[in-house]
Amino acid sequence: MQFSKRSYVLPASPIRKLEPYLEEALSRGVKVYPLHIGQPDVETPKGYFEALKAYNGKVLSYGRSQGELKLIDKIVEYYNNIKIPLERKDVLITNGGSEALHYAMLIVCDPGDEVIIPEPFYPSYAAFIASALGNIVPITTKAEDGFHLPAKDEIAKLITSRTKAILISNPGNPTGIVYSREELESLADIAIQNNLIIIADEVYREFVYMDSPYTSLGHIDRIRDRVVIVDSISKRYSACGARIGCLVSKNEEFMSLALKYCQSRGCPPLLEQLGAAALYDTPISYIRKVNKEYRERRDILFEGLKSIPGVICKQPDGAFYIMAKLPVLDAEKFVIWMLQDFALDDETISAAPGEGFYATPGLGKSEIRMSYALQKEDLKKAVRILAEALSVYPG
Template sequence: MPTISKKGHLMPQSPIRKLVPYAEKAYKQGKTVYHLNIGQPDIKTPEIALNAIKEFSLEILAYTRSEGSESYRMKIAAYYKKNNVQVTHDDIIVTTGGSEALLFAFGSIMDADDEIIIPEPFYANYNGFSTASGVNIVPVISKIEDNFALPPIEEFEKLITPKTKAILICNPGNPTGYLYSKAEIEKLAAIVKKHDLFLIADEVYREFTYDGNRHYSIMEEAGLENHAIMIDSVSKRYSMCGARIGCLVSKNKSVINTALKFAQARLSPPTLAQIASEAALETPQSYFDDVISEYVERRNTLIEELQKIEGVKVAKPKGAFYCIAELPITNSDDFAQWLLEDFSIDNETIMVAPAGGFYSTPGVGLNQIRIAYVLKKESLVRAVHILKEALKVYKN
């Protein structure tokens, strides 16, 4: 019988999606499931983006350029300039979601067995992207006690070897909601310049910052032009996860020219989705003001309710729409499955994401879950009540 590749065996399952069969079984049993497990916003996609597709007429749905349509890239560059990021359309490659942008970045700067340092917990698919690219993640652990702030820069320096090619951060962070400060970015900039490394920043949640905090992009940092690679996406910003449009941005021409070869190999990003994404750039600021206000209220509601549960520790997010909660249990994978299979209150239960999959260090995060506060406040209150009661039963 033909065998599966070693890479295929090593490819991790999504900690977010692997519980879907249990949720589907719960549905069939007539249960209501509150989804705290996935970052799919319930915020409506801007009408201007949807109308662009409805009103677009064509006879042939053709390829676009491999790097994305010129008009879209020029408008993205204009959007960045409004946000103090000075780039041109030639510094941008449009990708099929931020995921493809990360794969292009990994493929462009690293060879098999090269190393990339990532503060953990991190977006679970970084594990998958590294496996697919044949590179090794070297984790540096951030702690819930520190609200998942950047670990001391000395901890990064200890991990740098001749195989180290890059440091990767998510800012604001998924799954922690942590927002790196300008001072923290400056520390990272200094170390990548000192050791001649790349600094990759996944900035797909850049719009989602709270409490008066401002997002500071690595592309704003002077002297980092040859080191900085920014990853972006329309998925969360405009609640357009299904569009699958992202981009890779860098002022390093060798990076862009190399990534373009990967882009050419997959031909082009989706044409209709680019049309919608280009239109979305005209979304008024009032849309974001309303969205941010809603997420602040949801965050505050969630954190306040979680803090009422004995034995639960939670970090307060400064951005994005996730938080990590530490529970008085030993195995959140087992707990998350049990919630769907064996527990309900008035035929209602919750679906959470076990946090172990957001680490690459074995055995870390097993008593933690990631919660996405993408539900209405009333639903969040109900979901946390279910969690509180579930913990009582589960521990007994």
């Protein structure tokens, strides 16, 4: 049998694909620090679990395709507080930010259409675009430039008659970039001049470690009908397992098309939405405490990596990842070797090989993405393990 071409093109997740090696290492009794995945170890606010426990319905019934009003109202309030005015109709609840991104790509791309994305990027973008039969046109960004965007003219050169959208992650996974107001205004210019949609994956919005204010694409009023924001409770409230995200847009046509996709799958999970609604009542002090903690973790991992000979990386300003270039030819082989053949005091680390974060062939082969969503002591150990592994790696 021959299956669809898109399904063969669709990349396996570089974040998930080494998990069998990790599971095998664990089964041998090796302790593995999981730096491959952005899984916060911060406690989920108790309100989440309390809301689930408080549910006393007898029948776990379908909810609304748009999502539960209780949650939508909380999200509208949240956005109004950060000066992005919304109404209920501007929000659709999704199965995580992932479903929001998948639907956005299906809505944007006819086969052969192009989406401009700064690389390195979150690898699932490539899967969602492959699913929609679109093509990625990468803007290559580099650690030595702080992963900032090139000048507007350089980006404009990438536009073709097939360009439909620009997709950015801000703060950026995997780079930790936080785009400046000027960079976002340049993207806004390009979007207006070329009649494009901009999709902004802002799930790491609370994880910014600079003193200057964070600018969301939703803050640029002149493109309010061109912006689709993808959001999620996963990172903000350390609730990745809930799978609750949303699509936010003032573009009514986009939202009416998105609603049809949402109707086709019934509704998002009901109880998880009640839990999510409760999370939006979490005091701001929780977010501040988490932000401070992550800033300290970032410093530990970044300073640690800088001290390892041959490792090149840039201090991230947001999110909780570092994209690091290692003194190895093939970072995937190196990570597999760390899981299969290496241990320091019966401990090792996992990381995500960098190649899957790029669309340009050949880039990222020596790189890994490391998450610092781990305890500080664990991050210190992880750095020691990586340094030792690099010093004895035979590859």
